[in-house]
Amino acid sequence: MTVSGDIISIFRGEAGERVDRIVEVLLSVERGDATPEAADALMRELHSVKGAAAIVGLDDVSSLAHAMEESLGDARTSGAVAAELVEPLLRAADDLREAIAGRSPAPATATSAAAPGPAADVPPPGREAPPPETDRRTSIRVDAGRVDRLLDLAGEAALHHRRMAHALAPEVRTHVVDDLLDEGDMLLTGLHESTLELRTVELSTVTGQFTRAVRDLAHEQGKEIAFEVDGDSIRLDRALLEGTGDALTHILRNAVDHAIETPDVRERVGKSRQGHIHLRGEQQGDRVCIEVSDDGRGVSSELLTRGRHAGSLAAVLSEPGLSTAPSVTHLSGRGVGLDAVRRHAEAVGGTLEIESVPGEGTAVRLVLPVTLAVTHVLLTERAGQVYGVPMSGVTSAVTVDSHMSLRGQRSIEFDGDSLRAADLLTLLGGSGEALPPRPTAIVVNAPAGRVAVLCDRVAGEEDLVVKPLGRLLSTTPGYLGAALRGDGRLALVLDPAHLARAVAMGQADRPASPAGSPLATAAPTARRVLVVDDQFTVRELQRSILEAAGYRVTTARDGQEAWRMLLDDGSADLVVTDIEMPHMDGIELLQAIRARPALESLPVVVVTSRAGKDDERRGLEAGADAYISKGGFDQQALLDTVGRLIGS
Amino acid sequence: MSPTELQVVVAGERYALPVTAVIEATAFGDVTRIAGAPAAVMGVRPVRGQVLPVIDLHVVFGLPLEAAPRWIVVVEHEQVVAGLAVDGLLDVAPAGPMRPSESPLLAGEATADGALVGTIAIDALFERVAGVAA
Numbered sequence: 001m002t003v004s005g006d007i008i009s010i011f012r013g014e015a016g017e018r019v020d021r022i023v024e025v026l027l028s029v030e031r032g033d034a035t036p037e038a039a040d041a042l043m044r045e046l047h048s049v050k051g052a053a054a055i056v057g058l059d060d061v062s063s064l065a066h067a068m069e070e071s072l073g074d075a076r077t078s079g080a081v082a083a084e085l086v087e088p089l090l091r092a093a094d095d096l097r098e099a100i101a102g103r104s105p106a107p108a109t110a111t112s113a114a115a116p117g118p119a120a121d122v123p124p125p126g127r128e129a130p131p132p133e134t135d136r137r138t139s140i141r142v143d144a145g146r147v148d149r150l151l152d153l154a155g156e157a158a159l160h161h162r163r164m165a166h167a168l169a170p171e172v173r174t175h176v177v178d179d180l181l182d183e184g185d186m187l188l189t190g191l192h193e194s195t196l197e198l199r200t201v202e203l204s205t206v207t208g209q210f211t212r213a214v215r216d217l218a219h220e221q222g223k224e225i226a227f228e229v230d231g232d233s234i235r236l237d238r239a240l241l242e243g244t245g246d247a248l249t250h251i252l253r254n255a256v257d258h259a260i261e262t263p264d265v266r267e268r269v270g271k272s273r274q275g276h277i278h279l280r281g282e283q284q285g286d287r288v289c290i291e292v293s294d295d296g297r298g299v300s301s302e303l304l305t306r307g308r309h310a311g312s313l314a315a316v317l318s319e320p321g322l323s324t325a326p327s328v329t330h331l332s333g334r335g336v337g338l339d340a341v342r343r344h345a346e347a348v349g350g351t352l353e354i355e356s357v358p359g360e361g362t363a364v365r366l367v368l369p370v371t372l373a374v375t376h377v378l379l380t381e382r383a384g385q386v387y388g389v390p391m392s393g394v395t396s397a398v399t400v401d402s403h404m405s406l407r408g409q410r411s412i413e414f415d416g417d418s419l420r421a422a423d424l425l426t427l428l429g430g431s432g433e434a435l436p437p438r439p440t441a442i443v444v445n446a447p448a449g450r451v452a453v454l455c456d457r458v459a460g461e462e463d464l465v466v467k468p469l470g471r472l473l474s475t476t477p478g479y480l481g482a483a484l485r486g487d488g489r490l491a492l493v494l495d496p497a498h499l500a501r502a503v504a505m506g507q508a509d510r511p512a513s514p515a516g517s518p519l520a521t522a523a524p525t526a527r528r529v530l531v532v533d534d535q536f537t538v539r540e541l542q543r544s545i546l547e548a549a550g551y552r553v554t555t556a557r558d559g560q561e562a563w564r565m566l567l568d569d570g571s572a573d574l575v576v577t578d579i580e581m582p583h584m585d586g587i588e589l590l591q592a593i594r595a596r597p598a599l600e601s602l603p604v605v606v607v608t609s610r611a612g613k614d615d616e617r618r619g620l621e622a623g624a625d626a627y628i629s630k631g632g633f634d635q636q637a638l639l640d641t642v643g644r645l646i647g648s
Numbered sequence: 649m650s651p652t653e654l655q656v657v658v659a660g661e662r663y664a665l666p667v668t669a670v671i672e673a674t675a676f677g678d679v680t681r682i683a684g685a686p687a688a689v690m691g692v693r694p695v696r697g698q699v700l701p702v703i704d705l706h707v708v709f710g711l712p713l714e715a716a717p718r719w720i721v722v723v724e725h726e727q728v729v730a731g732l733a734v735d736g737l738l739d740v741a742p743a744g745p746m747r748p749s750e751s752p753l754l755a756g757e758a759t760a761d762g763a764l765v766g767t768i769a770i771d772a773l774f775e776r777v778a779g780v781a782a
Contacts, residue, residue, distance in 0.1 A: 385680070385681070385683075425683060428683035428684040429683060429684030430683025430684055431683075432683075467698060467699040468699070469682070469692060469699060469701065470699070470700070470701055470728065470729070470730070471728050471774075471778060472689065472701045472703070472728065472730055472774060472777050472778045473682065473685060473689060473692070473701050474778065475686070475778060476682060476684050476685045476686070476689075477684070478684060479682070481699065482680065482692055482694075482699040484694050484699075489678065489680070490680040490692065490693075490694060490699065492680065492682065
């Protein structure tokens with residue numbers, strides 16, 4: 001009698017779960033915390049597998065299960081499982097798993113091979129094994145692909161409804177129609193959310209295999225490790241699970257390989273011989289935090305310092321190629337895994353965080369959104385395009401008005417802090433219209449700190465189904481994907497982590513030229529500097545320095561002449577001005593510039609005659625972007641400052 | 649047995665795509681530009697619920713772009729789907745006898761009705777586009 005494929009796969013799923021439970025019991029026996037019913041539980045599971053396998057005609061599975069039952073013979077009577085049985089039974093369970101899956105069991109020697117390939121040592125997270133926590137009679141088994149299709153349809157239906165509502169002409173929108181539309185919206189949103197829940201699974205689905213894997217790895221390396229898992233009942237979207245399982249595998253591998261010392265070393269430095277690794281899952285609002293912490297050797301203080309300077313230890317440790325640095329030999333191999341982990345986290349809109357105390361231990365944290373499918377975003381506009389920033393990465397959105405100064409490397413004041421700021425368009429590597437006179441700053445939070453991203457205006461908040469841009473655009477940084485909005489147009493959803501990094505690195509921030517002259521697109525034309533000083537020699541000295549560096553320079557004798565020139569043709573990308581001048585001094589010129597909407601963001605460098613705090617303060621209060629001191633004229637300081645503001 | 653191809657027009661030149669790779673052809677519509685994307689990628693466009701990158705064949709082959717392209721041909725290769733922006737759609741016909749081409753982006757060239765037709769190698773095209781840094 002041939003058995004249908006469906007029945008065989010149902011058998012495989014259930015039998016696989018039983019083997020999981022068998023392994024769990026065996027591990028608890030080994031740890032010494034097994035319940036008195038352990039032996040009974042093992043027998044029950046083996047017996048069920050044996051019987052079911054016989055029914056579907058998988059005789060090799062049936063005989064394997066029988067052999068395991070036989071070796072437990074004494075346990076039936078004594079009620080306890082002998083410790084020396086654990087290892088052989090674990091091996092047999094591996095063979096049983098292989099046979100269930102329809103693969104011939106690997107030869108006995110291979111299961112304890114010392115080959116350090118990551119995939120070989122750690123079994124891949126079980127993609128087909130659903131969480132074993134529900135009773136069979138109240139749950140059904142469904143092919144995961146079907147749930148994905150259902151979810152896609154539910155999401156599209158909800159969006160389609162909104163597009164339809166949007167497309168209806170106003171005269172058709174009576175109260176009755178409106179109520180029906182609202183109700184429809186609620187029903188479809190409910191449908192979408194319920195379907196989404198179908199797709200979330202417990203973290204334990206992937207972490208279940210880790211206990212065994214860590215134990216095996218530790219044994220291989222002669223280390224003693226106590227591994228604890230906590231909070232693995234938190235749920236994540238199935239779509240995230242696979243990558244997360246891989247990421248956690250890398251992190252755990254690092255912890256066992258590099259962090260935990262051998263028992264002798266640990267004893268020598270005054271620690272317990274047994275090392276500890278703790279995996280903890282925690283739900284934090286619409287995010288999930290999975291932390292792997294250990295009490296091992298921690299990270300070297302050199303790396304810690306580099307991390308502090310870079311603002312993020314995780315960024316430093318996940319640099320590809322770090323492992324090749326000769327001075328950090330004990331981290332060899334660490335670089336590759338962590339780079340992939342960080343990319344995975346950020347690709348789904350999450351972050352990787354690392355804390356460490358040299359000699360004491362390390363904590364690696366993956367913070368991920370609960371679901372990929374629907375993201376709550378803040379909508380913003382820049383140069384005619386709508387962008388979305390996931391709210392989880394946004395602290396606030398504020399209008400930057402003339403009362404907030406734009407200082408030095410373009411910053412804004414926020415909440416008593418000074419935040420570096422940059423134009424969204426230039427951060428993305430694009431070009432177009434200049435920012436409006438009163439742009440909106442979106443305060444983005446990231447491991448490295450908070451930064452401000454400048455846009456034209458905020459356009460509300462929305463829940464969006466974010467679709468990835470695809471492999472062809474994977475080299476274009478900064479985007480999590482695109483989403484179709486109610487009006488049928490696309491919003492481009494941005495990656496807060498990338499934005500924060502780009503601002504912090506001061507990338508490509510060019511303040512706009514006066515409104516009306518769009519930024520140069522292709523070949524950068526020479527930047528124009530207006531030099532204002534009442535002394536001929538000073539004017540000419542600054543001119544020659546700037547022209548030698550490639551700038552086009554015009555000069556004015558005092559504030560009044562400069563002001564007239566600016567009004568005439570707005571012909572400057574930056575102004576360098578003295579303070580003490582007749583007719584209209586530098587401060588007055590600056591105030592006039594800042595008061596005029598078209599010139600409000602024109603960069604102005606103030607040259608102070610004494611290194612006096614007074615001039616500096618007045619200049620900054622009036623809205624200067626930077627100041628340099630005239631005394632002991634420093635050519636490099638001038639070039640650096642101008643370059644910082646408008647240089648290429 | 650010669651494979652069937654969809655012939656398209658780009659700036660007056662003729663190119664062909666194996667029909668097995670073509671999913672559909674649709675009017676150009678609204679393409680959302682992506683700041684920072686490689687020059688060959690005009691932007692993205694939603695097609696049947698998916699967000700697809702739109703590759704500008706004018707840029708790829710160094711041809712002048714006179715007006716907005718009128719069509720997008722959606723093609724797929726090894727799970728990667730993209731739209732190719734072209735000016736016109738011609739026949740679906742069996743490929744003529746093909747000669748190897750100098751261009752790595754063309755699987756071959758043929759002559760049809762007195763015109764040269766270049767058969768695009770979609771895998772090479774995707775690699776070229778994806779490999780170009782922003």
